[in-house]
Amino acid sequence: MSKFSGRLVLFGGPVLILGAFILLFAVLFSTAPEPERGEVEARPVAVFVTEAEARPVQLTVNTQGEVRPLTEISLTAQVSGRIDYVDPNFVQGGFFEAGQTLVRVEDDDYRLAVTRAEALVSQRRQQLLLEEAEGDLAREEWESLGEGEASALTLRQPQMEDARAQLAAAEASLAEARLNLRRTRISAPFDGRVRSKNADLGQFVGAGSELGEVFSTDEVQIRLPLTDAQLGKLGIPLAFQAGDSEGPTVLLRAMLAGEPREWTGHVVRTDSAINPQTRTLYAIVSVEDPYGSGAEEAGAPLAIGLFVDAFIEGREISQAYILPRSALRGNDTVYVAEEDGTLSVRTVSVIDSNAEEVVVANGVEEGERVITSPVRAAADGMPVTPLGPDGEPLDGLADSDASSADQPEGEDSASVASAG
CATH class of the missing domain: 2.40.50.100 (RNA polymerase II/Efflux pump adaptor protein, barrel-sandwich hybrid domain)
Known part of the structure; x- marks a missing residue:
């Protein structure tokens, strides 16, 4: 065998073997059966709900002020x-x-x-x-x-x-x-x-x-700042003067001697002009005989210089919906669990809100189930499993369905998991 033939065998053999493997792999890949595609079914998210109930609502304006003598x-x-x-x-x-x-x-x-x-x-x-x-x-x-x-x-x-x-x-x-x-x-x-x-x-x-x-101890007054939105809730004009009739009732609260105290007064008038620094209008609240009959309800006099929280009786709405504060998403959005088991995103008109409740005028209907627990990546049509206050599924759903559902994030997640 010549020297050239030996080199050909030495270098050509491995190349032929590698080519054979590549050809075999291509044949096997081309003749392999394709896997069947299966559809992934979305699992419903377990959510806590509360039922929307229409009823008359008395609006209340919360503000603060300092007690001052009238004279x-x-x-x-x-x-x-x-x-x-x-x-x-x-x-x-x-x-x-x-x-x-x-x-x-x-x-x-x-x-x-x-x-x-x-x-x-x-x-x-x-x-x-x-x-x-x-x-x-x-x-x-x-x-x-x-x-x-x-x-x-x-x-x-x-x-x-x-x-x-x-x-x-x-x-x-x-x-x-x-x-x-x-x-x-x-x-x-x-x-x-x-x-x-x-x-x-x-x-x-x-x-x-x-x-x-x-x-003078005959009467004291409290100047309460009101924003434009708060004036709207009260429903009083800018140049309000009570006159012979009593103005809106005001509940005054403060901690005094380590105990919560309450006094009752009335709005008698508003200031003549809007404060240019704060852009608020002050309402004047009067409490008569703060060291006598005015102190009997609270068990303590309404002392001069005391800083009080004021809750002013506002307009009455003939029909509105009071929902937990956790039901409101952003400024004007709520989620509703529909009868068909899907989530619906609604835009509502918020009348009033505080740390515990929100009052809405529309956007939901009587008896609809408003979602109060957190929902991740909420979207219209998302499948949900509504849960009652006790954590039990509503609409006769089996406990196993709720237990197998994805849990909402947030503080209520542990409750949902334990309920399932």
């Missing part, structure tokens, strides 16, 4: 002098009645001024009587001796006018002296409480000195 003033001295009396209730937090003397300025000088003014009035009155008598005498003399019409000076009319003027001035001085004497006793024209005290016994005060701050 609050500064007690100010109108005369000067030394304080010689302070009422025991004139202390921070003290109660007082209308007209009760809280502070008294020493009045000896003012009593003397009254005495002097009374004496002057008596003197001026005597002068007027003397001038009137002189005038009568002059008239009689003129009528008996004179001819024609007597002049005003002859009849002493200017002298009498001057005497009357001096008497009026003396009486005015007496009224002023008596007024200053009354002003030595400082009081408030309403029942109330003392917020602060700035003067005390023995202190000299001048006219205009501030002695303290007091507020």
Whole structure:
């Protein structure tokens, strides 16, 4: 065998063997039977549902505000002098009645001024009587001796006018002296409480000195901010004034002394303008006698400065649907489990919502089953298995169907699995 033939056998043999294997693989692949294609059946998703029920709904607006006094003033001295009396209730937090003397300025000088003014009035009155008598005498003399019409000076009319003027001035001085004497006793024209005290016994005060701050306990008010949407729920005009009739009822809540308390008030009016910073309109709520009858319901007074949650009674909707908050997807979407076992995506009109419930006007019908549990990749026509509140399948489905169904994600998934 030649050298060339040996090399051909050495390199050609493996190539022939590889080609034979490739040819055999191609023949086997081309003659192999094709596998039958099977259709994958979608398994229904187990979901919790609640039945939509139409009923009248009373809308409620929730907001917050601070309790403020209706009337609050500064007690100010109108005369000067030394304080010689302070009422025991004139202390921070003290109660007082209308007209009760809280502070008294020493009045000896003012009593003397009254005495002097009374004496002057008596003197001026005597002068007027003397001038009137002189005038009568002059008239009689003129009528008996004179001819024609007597002049005003002859009849002493200017002298009498001057005497009357001096008497009026003396009486005015007496009224002023008596007024200053009354002003030595400082009081408030309403029942109330003392917020602060700035003067005390023995202190000299001048006219205009501030002695303290007091507020009325007859009524308190709370200013509550309202957005445009909240005004729509209340159904009141921008320029609302309750007048003789009561405005919307307001339930006020707060934690006081470690216990929840509730008070009842009414909206009496709205502010005259919208706040330019917050773009809200304030409603004014009034609570009468917050330290008396207004405190009986809560068992505690509605204290000034307390921050309260307010729930205002709004419009009444004749027919709406109240659903769990978990039923709402996004801003205006809910899922409904149809009678044929499929999912339907619905768009609803949301009237109101909070952390627990959502109120919708339309988009669902009476008796329809609204899905409340999470659904992954929801789409119209998706097969679902509706479950009741107890986790049992509805429509007479077998327990095995629910147990074999895919479980929804989220907190309810464990419940669905255990129910299956």
